[in-house]
Amino acid sequence: MAKSRAFDVRRQTGFVPIALLCFLVLYLPIILLVVYSFNKGESIAIWEGFSWQWYVKAWQNEKVQDATILSLIIATSASLIATSAAVMAALATTRTRGFRGYTFVFALINQPLMIPEIVTAVALLIFFAMIKVATGYTGLMYLIIAHSAFCIPFAYMPIRARLQGMDLNLEQAGADLYGTPWRVFRRVTLPQLWPGVLAGSMLAFVISLDDVVITEFVKSAGQDTLPTYMLGQMRRVITPEVNAISTALLAISVALVIAFYLLSKGGTQTNRE
Amino acid sequence: MIEISGLSKTFGLGANAFTALDDINVEIRQNEFFTLLGPSGCGKTTLLRSIAGFVDPTSGSLTIEGQDVLPLPPYARPVNTVFQNYALFPHMTVAQNIGFGLEMQDRPKAEIKQVVGEMLELVQMAPMADRMTSQISGGQQQRVALARALAPRPKVLLLDEPLSALDFKLRKEMQIELKRLQSETGITFVFVTHDQEEALTMSDRIAVMSSGRILQIGGPKDIYDHPAERFVADFIGDTNFLEATLQSVAGEVATVTLPSGKTVAARAVQGGGQSGAVTLAVRPEHAVLTKESGLLDGVLENIVYFGTDTHYHITLDGGSAFVVRKQNQPNTGEGFEVGDKVGVSFEAGVGQVLRD
Structure with missing residues (x-):
């Protein structure tokens, strides 16, 4: 295929070295982080031998435990709320006739992707402060609402992609066969949509689990999630305990990303057995 | 229903x-x-x-x-x-x-x-x-x-x-x-x-x-x-269209004069006019080819063999094209050759006057 070879990017001078360099910059620090999480000593830069001790320490650290539980509660709630909202938003933007201001609505849904996070964080801080003054409530709901909000676009994308790829005739066939709109949604649309819903909720979960900026601004006293706890630790003494927690988070993220990949891949074959 | x-x-x-x-x-x-x-x-x-x-x-x-x-x-x-x-x-x-x-x-x-x-x-x-x-x-x-x-x-x-x-x-x-x-x-x-x-x-x-x-x-x-309109005649099957003159209509029977000057009975169309210029549709298999002069005369331009039948392409006197389709029988040399002067005929009532 001499013709296509002319456009082969791999034939461009320096392509391979540049690609390798990029991967190195991306992954070398992460590899080092993982390696030093097994360090025997207190340093995150001087290797003193292998040990599991920082994992044990992190596991036994009550503050880490509390932060982990809080992170999971917030991520799970936010993921559920964001996914439900995203399903509705995706249905509204793919299963209705084009309406006035469609582009505007689309932009609104994806707003958190485009507005600088620090702006959202400050805005939420001020807004919630007003509510706090008015109601006196200082519970978890602020964090859950904030996380749900910025997770919506992440949940929305895979669900919308899935809906757009779906055969509209299927829903019409359902309606033609005496299915009311709700029953068609339950029996035809939702089963088809399921891989997208799962993928979207997992993406939202990871995004929420990872968030620092908005959490840091919105959280009340004592409400530390894992990332904000780690940030707090970094200000004092850095030990490989932070590496250990990071590595654990990394493992969870990688597992979810792999699951996400498998699900979206399985989604192209419309059939499961 | x-x-x-x-x-x-x-x-x-x-x-x-x-x-x-x-x-x-x-x-x-x-x-x-x-x-x-x-x-x-x-x-x-x-x-x-x-x-x-x-x-x-x-x-x-x-x-x-x-x-x-x-x-x-x-x-x-x-x-x-x-x-x-x-x-x-x-x-x-x-x-x-x-x-x-x-x-x-x-x-x-x-x-x-x-x-x-x-x-x-x-x-x-x-x-x-x-x-x-x-x-x-x-x-x-x-x-x-x-x-x-x-x-x-x-x-x-x-x-x-x-x-x-x-x-x-x-x-x-x-x-x-x-x-x-x-x-x-x-x-x-x-x-x-x-x-x-x-x-x-x-x-x-x-x-x-x-x-x-x-x-x-x-x-x-x-x-x-009996297609009523040109589109129907054209869309379904093959059809020859002849420019003819409608002389009179009596019920379903229309009398038309062909470009050759000969007059033939055709089928009238519902809602059509009573006289004047009309288009007459004739299916290729409803017409016959003769060596003698027919309702229409012309020159055989091409013979296309299709297995089950044969299509004879004729240029009529006056220049318009006409196709006659004939089902093939075993062992019959038809005896027509390209360039022959031929006649084209069809029975009374076979042609269909179209609504224009």
């Missing part, structure tokens, strides 16, 4: 408006195999989807057994559709697909099971009941789509070019199969196709459509032998 009157559908507004259906009037009878035939974009699918409830007509009325169905959503109409791409539910088995309509009607489980069993037998798919729909062939998917639409016993079955995705041989089989199912179930079939041969072989009646209008409704033989 189905009465449609004054039905129109316009998509878009203002300068972008597109009239998909233009004042459709048709009555489809009980237990009829009714075909909507026309080229793509003629409005036949829009009409079918209006009956199903997926298209909201701009004006007009549509009743099924006397009931006005236009206000009803698709799921409340007593019709089922076989979709062009079948639209089988990929997350369900063959049996679940067939039972879906009954399930949505909240029929008892035992009844669903029984009807699904009967339907599987009817379309000869019983051994495949538990397969997923992606594990069966195109022809089998077609049968499942049919069974799924027939299972709830609709008053009307709508078929949207259901055979177009099948290969030639399978299509022939399914044509016979569809006719059998229609007579066995006694359900009214409304069938959409752009394939004139399919329409002629399967239909009780055909409505020929073009640009959102129904041009002619009639039985296959009626439509083929």
Whole structure:
């Protein structure tokens, strides 16, 4: 295929070295982080031998435990709320006739992707402060609402992609066969949509689990999630305990990303057995 | 059964408006195999989807057994559709697909099971009941789509070019199969196709459509032998068009003068004029070729052999072209050669005067 070879990017001078360099910059620090999480000593830069001790320490650290539980509660709630909202938003933007201001609505849904996070964080801080003054409530709901909000676009994308790829005739066939709109949604649309819903909720979960900026601004006293706890630790003494927690988070993220990949891949074959 | 009157559908507004259906009037009878035939974009699918409830007509009325169905959503109409791409539910088995309509009607489980069993037998798919729909062939998917639409016993079955995705041989089989199912179930079939041969072989009646209008409704033989308009004559089969002069009309018999000056009796068209210039349609196989002078005379330009028959291309005196088709018989040298002076004749009543 001499013709296509002319456009082969791999034939461009320096392509391979540049690609390798990029991967190195991306992954070398992460590899080092993982390696030093097994360090025997207190340093995150001087290797003193292998040990599991920082994992044990992190596991036994009550503050880490509390932060982990809080992170999971917030991520799970936010993921559920964001996914439900995203399903509705995706249905509204793919299963209705084009309406006035469609582009505007689309932009609104994806707003958190485009507005600088620090702006959202400050805005939420001020807004919630007003509510706090008015109601006196200082519970978890602020964090859950904030996380749900910025997770919506992440949940929305895979669900919308899935809906757009779906055969509209299927829903019409359902309606033609005496299915009311709700029953068609339950029996035809939702089963088809399921891989997208799962993928979207997992993406939202990871995004929420990872968030620092908005959490840091919105959280009340004592409400530390894992990332904000780690940030707090970094200000004092850095030990490989932070590496250990990071590595654990990394493992969870990688597992979810792999699951996400498998699900979206399985989604192209419309059939499961 | 189905009465449609004054039905129109316009998509878009203002300068972008597109009239998909233009004042459709048709009555489809009980237990009829009714075909909507026309080229793509003629409005036949829009009409079918209006009956199903997926298209909201701009004006007009549509009743099924006397009931006005236009206000009803698709799921409340007593019709089922076989979709062009079948639209089988990929997350369900063959049996679940067939039972879906009954399930949505909240029929008892035992009844669903029984009807699904009967339907599987009817379309000869019983051994495949538990397969997923992606594990069966195109022809089998077609049968499942049919069974799924027939299972709830609709008053009307709508078929949207259901055979177009099948290969030639399978299509022939399914044509016979569809006719059998229609007579066995006694359900009214409304069938959409752009394939004139399919329409002629399967239909009780055909409505020929073009640009959102129904041009002619009639039985296959009626439509083929007596097309009322040039479009119908041209779209269905091959036709010779002759510029002729109408002398007089008496009932169904029109007397026309051909370009050769000879006069012949032809069939008059409903709603046509009483005299003046008209177009006369003559099917190639309805005309005969002679060595002697005929109704029309000309020169044989080309002979094309088709196996079952032979086409003789003639240039008539005056310059227009004419084709005569003759079925081939064993061992008969016809004796015509390119360049021969020949005569073309057809019997009285064979030519059809067209409405212009």
